[in-house]
Amino acid sequence: MTMPAIRFDRRRLTALMAKEAAQIVRDPSTFLIALVFPLVLLFLFGYAVSLDTSRTRIALVLEDSSAPALALSQSFINSPYFDVTVARSVRDVRSKMVDGSVRAMIVIPQDFGRMAKLGRLPNIQVATDGSQPNTASFAAAYADGVFQSWAAAEGLGARAPAVTTSPRFWYNPALRSRFFLIPGSIAIVMTMIGTLLTALVVAREWERGTMEALMATPVSMAEFIVSKVIPYFILALASMALCTAIAVGPFGLPFRGSVLALLAISAAFLMPALGLGLFISSATKNQFVASQIALLAAFLPTFLLSGFLFEISSMPRWIQLITYAVPARYLIPSLQTVFLVGDIWPLILPNIAIMLAFGLGFFLLSFRVTRRSLD
Amino acid sequence: MAETVANASKVVKRFGAADTAPALDGVDIAIIAGQITGLVGPDGAGKTTLIRILAGLMAPTGGDIAILGQPPGEMLDQIGYMPQRFGLYEDLTVRQNLDLYADLRALPPDERDTTYARLLDFTDLARFQDRLAGKLSGGMKQKLGLACSLVRTPRLLLLDEPGVGVDPISRRELWAMVADLKGEGIGILWSTAYLDEAEKCDRVYLFNEGRLLFDGPPSDLTDRIKNRVIRITEFEGSRRHFLTHVLDRDNIIDGTIQGRAVRLLVRDGQAIPTGRDLGGDKPVVVTPADPRFEDGFIEILGGGPKGTSRLAESYRTIPAGDGAVIEAHGLTKRFGEFTAAKDMKFSIGRGQIFGLLGPNGAGKSTTFKMLCGLLTPTSGSGSVAGNDLRTAAAEARASLGYMAQKFSLYGDLSVRQNLDFFAGAYGLDRAEARRSIAAMIEIFELGKVVGQNAGALPLGYKQRLALACAVMHEPPVLFLDEPTSGVDPVTRRVFWTHINGLVDKGVTVLVTTHFMDEAEYCDAVSLIYRAEQIATGTPDELKAEAARLANLDDPTMEDAFIALVEDSDRRRDTAGREAA
Numbered sequence: 001m002t003m004p005a006i007r008f009d010r011r012r013l014t015a016l017m018a019k020e021a022a023q024i025v026r027d028p029s030t031f032l033i034a035l036v037f038p039l040v041l042l043f044l045f046g047y048a049v050s051l052d053t054s055r056t057r058i059a060l061v062l063e064d065s066s067a068p069a070l071a072l073s074q075s076f077i078n079s080p081y082f083d084v085t086v087a088r089s090v091r092d093v094r095s096k097m098v099d100g101s102v103r104a105m106i107v108i109p110q111d112f113g114r115m116a117k118l119g120r121l122p123n124i125q126v127a128t129d130g131s132q133p134n135t136a137s138f139a140a141a142y143a144d145g146v147f148q149s150w151a152a153a154e155g156l157g158a159r160a161p162a163v164t165t166s167p168r169f170w171y172n173p174a175l176r177s178r179f180f181l182i183p184g185s186i187a188i189v190m191t192m193i194g195t196l197l198t199a200l201v202v203a204r205e206w207e208r209g210t211m212e213a214l215m216a217t218p219v220s221m222a223e224f225i226v227s228k229v230i231p232y233f234i235l236a237l238a239s240m241a242l243c244t245a246i247a248v249g250p251f252g253l254p255f256r257g258s259v260l261a262l263l264a265i266s267a268a269f270l271m272p273a274l275g276l277g278l279f280i281s282s283a284t285k286n287q288f289v290a291s292q293i294a295l296l297a298a299f300l301p302t303f304l305l306s307g308f309l310f311e312i313s314s315m316p317r318w319i320q321l322i323t324y325a326v327p328a329r330y331l332i333p334s335l336q337t338v339f340l341v342g343d344i345w346p347l348i349l350p351n352i353a354i355m356l357a358f359g360l361g362f363f364l365l366s367f368r369v370t371r372r373s374l375d
Numbered sequence: 376m377a378e379t380v381a382n383a384s385k386v387v388k389r390f391g392a393a394d395t396a397p398a399l400d401g402v403d404i405a406i407i408a409g410q411i412t413g414l415v416g417p418d419g420a421g422k423t424t425l426i427r428i429l430a431g432l433m434a435p436t437g438g439d440i441a442i443l444g445q446p447p448g449e450m451l452d453q454i455g456y457m458p459q460r461f462g463l464y465e466d467l468t469v470r471q472n473l474d475l476y477a478d479l480r481a482l483p484p485d486e487r488d489t490t491y492a493r494l495l496d497f498t499d500l501a502r503f504q505d506r507l508a509g510k511l512s513g514g515m516k517q518k519l520g521l522a523c524s525l526v527r528t529p530r531l532l533l534l535d536e537p538g539v540g541v542d543p544i545s546r547r548e549l550w551a552m553v554a555d556l557k558g559e560g561i562g563i564l565w566s567t568a569y570l571d572e573a574e575k576c577d578r579v580y581l582f583n584e585g586r587l588l589f590d591g592p593p594s595d596l597t598d599r600i601k602n603r604v605i606r607i608t609e610f611e612g613s614r615r616h617f618l619t620h621v622l623d624r625d626n627i628i629d630g631t632i633q634g635r636a637v638r639l640l641v642r643d644g645q646a647i648p649t650g651r652d653l654g655g656d657k658p659v660v661v662t663p664a665d666p667r668f669e670d671g672f673i674e675i676l677g678g679g680p681k682g683t684s685r686l687a688e689s690y691r692t693i694p695a696g697d698g699a700v701i702e703a704h705g706l707t708k709r710f711g712e713f714t715a716a717k718d719m720k721f722s723i724g725r726g727q728i729f730g731l732l733g734p735n736g737a738g739k740s741t742t743f744k745m746l747c748g749l750l751t752p753t754s755g756s757g758s759v760a761g762n763d764l765r766t767a768a769a770e771a772r773a774s775l776g777y778m779a780q781k782f783s784l785y786g787d788l789s790v791r792q793n794l795d796f797f798a799g800a801y802g803l804d805r806a807e808a809r810r811s812i813a814a815m816i817e818i819f820e821l822g823k824v825v826g827q828n829a830g831a832l833p834l835g836y837k838q839r840l841a842l843a844c845a846v847m848h849e850p851p852v853l854f855l856d857e858p859t860s861g862v863d864p865v866t867r868r869v870f871w872t873h874i875n876g877l878v879d880k881g882v883t884v885l886v887t888t889h890f891m892d893e894a895e896y897c898d899a900v901s902l903i904y905r906a907e908q909i910a911t912g913t914p915d916e917l918k919a920e921a922a923r924l925a926n927l928d929d930p931t932m933e934d935a936f937i938a939l940v941e942d943s944d945r946r947r948d949t950a951g952r953e954a955a
Contacts, residue, residue: 015478019467026466026507213462213523216430216533217479218451372448374432 008226012219016227020201024231033197034239038189042243045181046251056139057083058104059093066113068122068154073108075150081142097129104128104139121156182253183335184308186243187328188299190266193236194273195280195298199290201228202281202370212374221370225363229274236273240266247339257338261348265334268352271359272327273298278366302328327358380531380562381406381429386438388424397436398424400585406531406562411553413576413593414566415668418861419834420582422566423459426535429564430456443530452480455529455561459536461520465509469500469519472508476523494522497552513735514545521552532556532563538572542734542904543891543933544940550575568861570669571892571933581672583863584833588675596671603641605648606633606664611657615875621653622682622872629670629679629868633895634915640670642678669864679868685818686846687876693725693851693883696761700725700852700883701746705755708741715741717906718755723899725851728874728884730894732936733903739887742903743856746885748772760852773802775852776845783841786830790821790840793829794847801848815843835866842873853877855886859893871896891932902939909943 024030060076062069077084085102087093096102107125115122126143128136205211214224244262247253276298281290304310305319306328312320323329330351337344381404388399399421406412414422427433428440431448443450456462463472473494477487495501498518503511508519517537524532534553538546550572553563565576573579574593581589581596589596610617618637622630626648629640641647650658673679699722706719716738723729731739744750746757748768757764760774777783784793794815798808816822819839824832829840838859845853853874859867874896878884886897894900894914901911910917914932921927921935924942 009481011478011481015475019464019471019475022471023464023466208465209458209460210462210464212427212432212458212460213456214479215432216451216454216456216458216462217476218481219479372432373434374427375434 008220008223009218013223013227016219016223017231020227020231023201024235029200030197030235034193034235035242037192038185038239038243039246041185041188042182042246042251045185046178046247055083056081056104056135056142057085057102058106058139058143059085059087059096059102061087061090061093061105061107063089063110064108064112066116068116069108069112071154072112072124072147072150075146076106076143079142079146082139082146097127100129100131102129103132103135104143106143116154116156119156121151178251179253179340180336181308182243182247182251183339184306184332186240186247186335187269187306187308187331188302189239189243190236190269190331191273191298191302191328193232193239194270195277196291196294197235198228198232198274198277199281199284199294200287201232202278203285203287203290206281206285207287215372215374221367221372225278225366225370228278232274232277233267233270236270237263237266253339255339256342258343261338261343261345262335264352265331265338265348268355268359269327269331271356272362275359275362275366276327279362279369282366282370301326305329306332308332327355330354377410377560378408378562379405380408381440381442381564383425383429383440384438386425386428386440387436388421388428388433389436396585398585399428399435402438402580402582402585402587404580404587404590406564407578408530408562409557409560410577411557411563411565411575413573413579414564414582415568415570415573415576415579416582417568417834417863417866419584420863421585422568422582423535425582426456426533426564426566429531430454430533450531452527453530455524455527455532457520457524457532457534457537459539461516461523463508463516463520463523466507468505468507469511470504472519472523473526477526480527482527490526494525497555498522512545513541514548517541517545517549518552521549525556528559528561530561532561534563534565536566536568538567538569542737542889542940543936545734546572547937569890570672570864571667571931573668579668581675583676589671593668596675597666597668600640600643600666600670600674602663603643603647604664604666604670605639605641606662607637607639607653607659608635608662609660610637610654613879615879619682619872619875619879622679624648628677629673630682631868631892631895634913634918638664640673640678643674673864673868676863676865679865680872682872684873684876686873687880689814689818690846690877690880690882691849693881695725695881698761699723700727700761701729701757701759701885703742703746703755703757706742706745706752706757707754708745708750709753714906716745716903719745719901719908721899721901721908721911723883723885725883726878726881727898728878728886728896730897730900731885731887731903732889732891732894732900732932733887734889737903738906739903740856741906743854743885743887746771747775747777747854774850775854776848776850777854777856778841778845778858779856784829784837784844787828789826789828790832791816791825793840793844797844798847803848811847815847819843834862838862838866838870842870846877851882853882853884855884857888858886859888859890867893891936894932902936904940904943907943910939 060073062073073086076082090107093102093105097105105127109123109125112122124147126140128139130136205214248255277294280293280297284290284293302308305323305326312323334348334351337347384403386399386402387397389395389397402425404425414425416422424433428435429442429447431451440447443453473491482490495504498521500515500519500522503515508516511519521537537549553565556563567573576593578591579589579593580587614632614635614637618630618632621627621637621639626642626645627639628642631638648661650661653659653661701723703719703721706716708716719742721729731742733739741750745752746759746764748764748771759771762771762774764771785796788796794812798812803811816825821840824836829837832840859870874884888894897914899911899913900917901908910920917939918930918932918935921930921938925938927934927938930938
């Protein structure tokens with residue numbers, strides 16, 4: 001049509017935003033996605049999901065009951081990494097290995113005490129459940145560690161190595177996965193609100209026939225799009241603030257950066273998130289299709305390809321290339337930096353710039369597909 | 376001469392490739408200030424497309440359009456537009472909806488109070504300002520939709536099927552409201568599939584399949600058939616038999632049942648038949664009748680079908696049983712606090728048509744679904760073909776053919792696949808299915824479209840296919856839910872010819888409709904209003920009752936409905952006051 005695309009009238013815009021706000025307040029699904037979902041996600045990643053290996057359930061088979069064997073078994077029982085079940089023979093624990101109730105089995109053989117008395121380094125057997133390779137290798141390594149330190153304390157075995165490494169972990173000394181999962185789940189929350197909710201709301205206007213009525217008024221498409229963006233932008237920031245408060249409060253996350261940096265990063269990320277949501281719903285005009293595409297195009301990449309759960313550097317090269325197209329990839333390291341390290345602007349600023357560029361692209365696409373026409 | 380507020384000439388609109396049939400094919404239309412211009416035609420005629428083009432929401436493929444002298448889309452603040460679904464935000468209140476449209480249409484703030492007061496008074500919605508729009512009745516939504524399109528008095532008002540699906544009382548009120556607006560010099564375009572509404576317009580544009588069939592004052596059309604419409608009474612035997620018999624005569628091009636009488640349209644140039652011509656030894660009474668717009672439409676379309684139904688000819692004769700075929704004893708359905716149907720009682724004998732008549736949401740479909748065994752009644756009982764719904768719902772379902780509102784076909788299966796599926800669903804064996812499908816394709820002339828997807832068919836074909844799917848297994852009982860909603864009058868005549876023929880073979884029919892004139896085909900009708908049966912009887916009995924209540928002379932079925940509903944409201948009010 002001949003209507004200029006960019007035309008703003010403050011009164012119309014205010015009226016549209018007031019309408020949007022009233023709908024947000026009345027719609028129970030908005031409330032669920034903006035408030036309940038973030039809480040569930042935070043508690044899930046805060047408590048239930050953990051990538052730490054602490055307390056792996058193992059079985060300790062004591063075929064020998066000499067003093068050295070008992071001393072070693074005490075070391076295993078005292079280790080913070082193992083939850084130990086003691087048995088007398090391998091037969092007793094085999095079924096536990098099969099049904100997965102223990103992940104590894106450590107056998108202290110009959111001649112263990114005799115070898116130790118002779119001043120020789122005795123053998124132990126470690127069998128792990130290879131169906132869970134991560135846990136298996138952690139368990140094997142930790143078991144070896146326990147054994148080596150016991151041997152060192154007893155003065156057994158090889159001479160001390162020439163070089164010792166003493167690892168030190170910065171920023172997250174306890175290596176608690178919660179510390180990097182929670183900033184990641186804030187990214188998921190903002191993706192849900194920014195992309196999924198906005199994808200639904202424009203499609204809803206088409207489905208319910210209100211779009212047709214709006215287009216027959218002097219409303220411009222620019223006013224319409226802005227009236228959708230601003231309320232959800234505010235809602236997403238509010239939800240982000242809620243998540244941050246919970247992260248820093250009950251979960252005890254450090255917050256070493258500034259609020260300004262956090263706001264800048266979040267606001268920058270919301271541009272591509274909202275832009276993508278608008279683009280999806282303007283292009284599909286159908287709530288069901290829009291929600292499916294939003295899940296595929298925004299939620300899953302944020303979940304899998306952003307470095308939230310899986311480290312990008314350990315992905316195959318071609319998947320690593322794909323991650324560069326996922327806006328959340330630039331958000332998550334920035335968020336983790338602000339929480340765990342501080343305002344490292346040289347790292348944050350380029351990420352912000354990239355996210356803004358993505359946002360601009362999606363908004364331009366949305367303007368192209370949102371035409372004032374029913375054709 | 377009044378001002379022309381909208382003028383369109385040779386408008387063409389095509390969706391898709393250049394060789395597809397256009398949705399609008401060279402249409403001319405002019406809307407005059409201070410008049411109601413009717414845009415009339417069945418579903419799929421192109422009414423909505425034309426309105427959207429005039430409102431600037433779609434670009435035409437060809438043609439010239441001027442709205443208030445400008446191209447469409449330029450004068451949006453001078454146009455009021457009410458889309459078919461009213462364009463209301465159901466999760467906002469009445470007041471919030473008005474506020475939104477007032478701001479969007481830049482109503483000056485100092486005029487707001489007086490404008491709202493006037494609109495709320497005009498629509499009688501003042502009491503409901505704080506109610507959510509989604510919680511309003513159909514009639515009230517429609518009034519609010521109108522109010523929203525009138526927040527700034529427009530010069531052109533476009534109303535897309537404002538009366539569809541709402542009860543006749545709300546439709547009449549809306550018409551009266553819109554007629555008031557003529558006085559303010561607004562040019563109004565009123566689109567409708569109800570042909571009786573056309574008669575009340577100042578000027579009518581009649582559409583079918585994208586082409587303009589007639590334009591001018593409605594009386595021009597009815598004048599063409601003046602003196603050719605007759606009413607026959609005092610004939611021997613059943614009215615359905617008689618209608619079948621006279622329709623097979625060459626000089627009769629259309630006929631409908633009107634209670635105990637039959638209405639006929641005589642072919643142009645033929646003499647009006649006498650009572651002896653039609654009745655032979657037992658002459659019938661022939662009286663002239665007023666022509667209606669619908670008669671004129673049928674005339675333009677070349678007349679209705681002949682009287683004999685090939686479907687009925689090939690159908691088995693349903694053996695006579697004892698007692699009623701469909702019975703309802705106090706069927707009641709409650710959803711929580713809400714009563715959807717209350718104490719439904721009726722009994723339908725073999726070879727009868729029984730109609731449930733009422734506006735959308737009155738409880739017709741709920742009653743229907745209880746009788747199909749799709750909903751369990753909260754209380755009461757019923758039976759279909761001798762099968763009690765409480766103990767033998769599956770057998771009850773097996774004995775009926777069901778044709779649903781909106782034609783429950785699989786849109787992405789072809790016509791043949793739909794027939795195959797329903798043959799299987801009704802348990803026909805392979806030989807029966809093959810024979811039956813071949814017969815259906817021939818009788819309903821589906822041969823040309825047998826490979827096409829059902830969803831893409833024109834409405835008339837869909838309706839025929841839906842009927843074919845429902846009768847393939849020759850059930851003794853047919854349930855028809857709004858079977859002719861939105862189709863053109865000739866398609867509707869063909870449909871009823873089949874139904875009349877089947878009823879002659881002993882099929883029992885239960886039909887729901889909100890088209891009042893369809894009730895005339897029924898042997899008995901029950902008016903459903905606010906979940907209750909407010910009156911039951913033959914169409915003539917209901918009309919006589921209405922004539923007595925409202926002091927009307929020769930009321931139509933719609934008049935009868937309105938009189939009986941108003942009487943029910945009065946009694947409810949009195950009962951309410953006495954209870955208080």
